[in-house]
Amino acid sequence: MSTTRKNNRFFGTPLPGCDTSKLQGKLIVLEGADGSGRSTQIEMLNAWLENLGFATASVGLKRSTLVAEELEAAQQGNILSHTTRGLFYATDFADQLENQIIPALRAGFVVIADRYIYTLMARDIVRGANREWVKSLYSIALVPDAVFYLRVSPQQLIERNFKKNPTLNYWESGMDIGGSRDMFDSFMKYQRLIQAEFRTMQTEYGFEVINGNRSTRAIAGELRAKVQAVIDMPKP
Ligand SMILES: Nc1ncnc2c1ncn2[C@@H]1O[C@H](COP(=O)(O)OP(=O)(O)OP(=O)(O)O)[C@@H](O)[C@H]1O
Numbered sequence: 314m315s316t317t318r319k320n321n322r323f324f325g326t327p328l329p330g331c332d333t334s335k336l337q338g339k340l341i342v343l344e345g346a347d348g349s350g351r352s353t354q355i356e357m358l359n360a361w362l363e364n365l366g367f368a369t370a371s372v373g374l375k376r377s378t379l380v381a382e383e384l385e386a387a388q389q390g391n392i393l394s395h396t397t398r399g400l401f402y403a404t405d406f407a408d409q410l411e412n413q414i415i416p417a418l419r420a421g422f423v424v425i426a427d428r429y430i431y432t433l434m435a436r437d438i439v440r441g442a443n444r445e446w447v448k449s450l451y452s453i454a455l456v457p458d459a460v461f462y463l464r465v466s467p468q469q470l471i472e473r474n475f476k477k478n479p480t481l482n483y484w485e486s487g488m489d490i491g492g493s494r495d496m497f498d499s500f501m502k503y504q505r506l507i508q509a510e511f512r513t514m515q516t517e518y519g520f521e522v523i524n525g526n527r528s529t530r531a532i533a534g535e536l537r538a539k540v541q542a543v544i545d546m547p548k549p
């Protein structure tokens with residue numbers, strides 16, 4: 314497999330002590346709100362890539378072996394401030410970057426990230442964090458080879474979330490920032506704030522926006538074509 318990374322760029326200074334040479338794989342990021350269909354698409358993309366002979370690895374938020382459990386417990390107990398929660402998530406991200414993303418890229422894997430620093434930054438910024446501080450915090454991150462943002466209308470998001478769970482998620486409804494006491498209302502307001510932040514980031518980071526209001530199949534087809542353009546496909 315020849316998936317030579319042309320571009321081992323970091324947003325700022327790479328993680329110290331981390332061997333970042335010869336990152337041969339590709340880092341593909343799928344961003345999108347809660348219930349936007351990321352898992353559905355990633356599962357299909359993974360299966361398709363593996364079928365073509367690519368080794369794949371999956372990462373996502375709150376999945377580090379270092380702090381994911383503790384972060385979940387702290388969120389349940391509602392004991393974190395906006396800043397300490399943000400830093401907890403940053404730790405979770407740094408651990409996965411160091412121990413999963415970079416080693417997998419060195420081994421030539423296609424790494425698919427179910428969300429990346431953009432969601433983390435948007436969440437912090439809508440909670441009042443200083444934009445420059447947040448950018449500097451995540452400047453340790455590796456610039457992905459491609460970022461796809463699955464944009465789904467808040468109405469569709471509500472429907473898809475209810476398909477999965479009878480209740481909305483407290484944090485993804487922004488209940489902690491007090492937009493409304495009504496969870497449904499709060500969800501709509503919070504998702505609009507996050508979407509506005511993504512629009513701002515889109516100009517800066519140049520995501521590819523995918524219209525996520527369409528059928529699973531239509532979205533999967535577009536994603537495959539776009540991923541194909543990013544990785545070197547084996548000759549048939
Ligand atoms: N394009 C689509 N059209 C209609 N329903 C969809 C579409 N994609 C996914 N769904 C459905 O919406 C729900 C949420 O999808 P999925 O779990 O893939 O989203 P997610 O972004 O991974 O959510 P979470 O943020 O909870 O991890 C599921 O019930 C799924 O079957």
Ligand SMILES: [Mg+2]
Nearest residue numbers: 351352353427
């Ligand atoms: Mg999911």
